[in-house]
Amino acid sequence: MAEPQAPAEIAPGVLACEVPGCGVAAFAAKDFQRGDIVLQEQAIFISAVDTPSRRNEEIYKALLAELHSRRLTADFTPNAHLGALVALRDLGVQGCKDFLLKKCHGDPEQLPNPRLARQEAAPLRRCIASGILPPACAALPAVEYAKLRMAIQLNGFRFNFNAQEGDFGYDTGEVLFDKISRLNHSCTPNLDFNLSWDADNETVVNTITASTPIRTNEELNISYLPLRLKLPVEERRAQLLKHWGFHCRCSRCLLEGGAPCVATPAVSRIPHRSDTRSEGSDSEGICWEDLCDPDATDTKC
Ligand SMILES: [Zn+2]
Incomplete structure (x- = not known):
């Protein structure tokens, strides 16, 4: 103990x-x-879409494309992945382990089983394949990706710079x-x-x-x-x-x-x-x- x-x-x-x-x-x-x-x-990182740099739009648009491709399960939501993908891009796998995966990621029973976790990691794989994320991000196991998503959901704040309701990127992403x-x-x-x-x-x-x-x-x-x-x-x-x-x-x-x-x-x-x-x-x-x-x-x- x-x-x-x-x-x-x-x-x-x-x-x-x-x-x-x-x-x-x-x-x-x-x-x-x-x-x-x-x-x-x-x-420590920002996945909000509405920032002056708009640097998270590329990943968000890739996730929206996933949504429209209908390749994913019906309950797929881009927002549930945006933070983890941005964190991997900005902090790398080791940075995510050091800063985010040590944070609470909720009840272990709420995490997907390994098989489901692999399915849910499809957006990560596709962002790597399309060059949006560096190949090194593939080193993060799917179960850790699920934990990362949950840690961000549970610890993030919402932030809008200028966007108003109805604008692209409004209330999308988080700040930790x-x-x-x-x-x-x-x-x-x-x-x-x-x-x-x-x-x-x-x-x-x-x-x-x-x-x-x-x-x-x-x-x-x-x-x-x-x-x-x-x-x-x-x-x-x-x-x-x-x-x-x-x-x-x-x-x-x-x-x-x-x-x-x-x-x-x-x-x-x-x-x-x-x-x-x-x-x-x-x-x-x-x-x-x-x-x-x-x-x-x-x-x-
Ligand atoms: Zn209370």
Whole structure:
């Protein structure tokens, strides 16, 4: 059994450590006032299509061509592959192993079996064959490719530079951060996030601020559903379970809905991210298409 790791300071006054049964969580090592910047970080990679460089369009268009070729299974979605293919192009196989495959990739039981994983790796093979990705990317086993896709889905934020709803590339792809991926979800988060384009470095910066006074030793949380927090507890839990794979046991959910019927970690390390633009900010988080709820008035999905 692995030895528990000592807390690591990931920013001044912010510690990340293993919580038995819950994975990694981040805690305040000092008091923060409302509005204080708690964490600020550049992206480790960007698969968002709507960036000034538009450099991810080629891969996205290749995936759209796959979709239209009908060679793939009916449930094939380009967005489920875009992040992994861009990560392989930009970070290489070793970089993906070092930075992304160490992140949580969800419940192992949700991963495809080796045979299905090989089928689902078809877009990777074709991008290599067509020269969009370098041949060295073929060194990534299909099962690892499936884990990579899941890690990106669970840890990515959505980002749009200028695109509006209906524009090509709108809400497509994601942005990942290393340290910020240690922040877990709560339905009463004490942090806000804000994504902005850093033109000097041609990257996305995520600024995490305290949305309320935070005391030393408090867990630091963002919301993966920042614009859906008004939903009833059952709906919040259902969306978190469906898209991030955990039963929310945050203090608010426990108060409003009691303990969930299944035994899962109180605050799962599994996911990250929110699904929509953060209230009161320009932030965006992942907005998986089928999260769209025509009855939700406070979201932009
Ligand atoms: Zn909750």
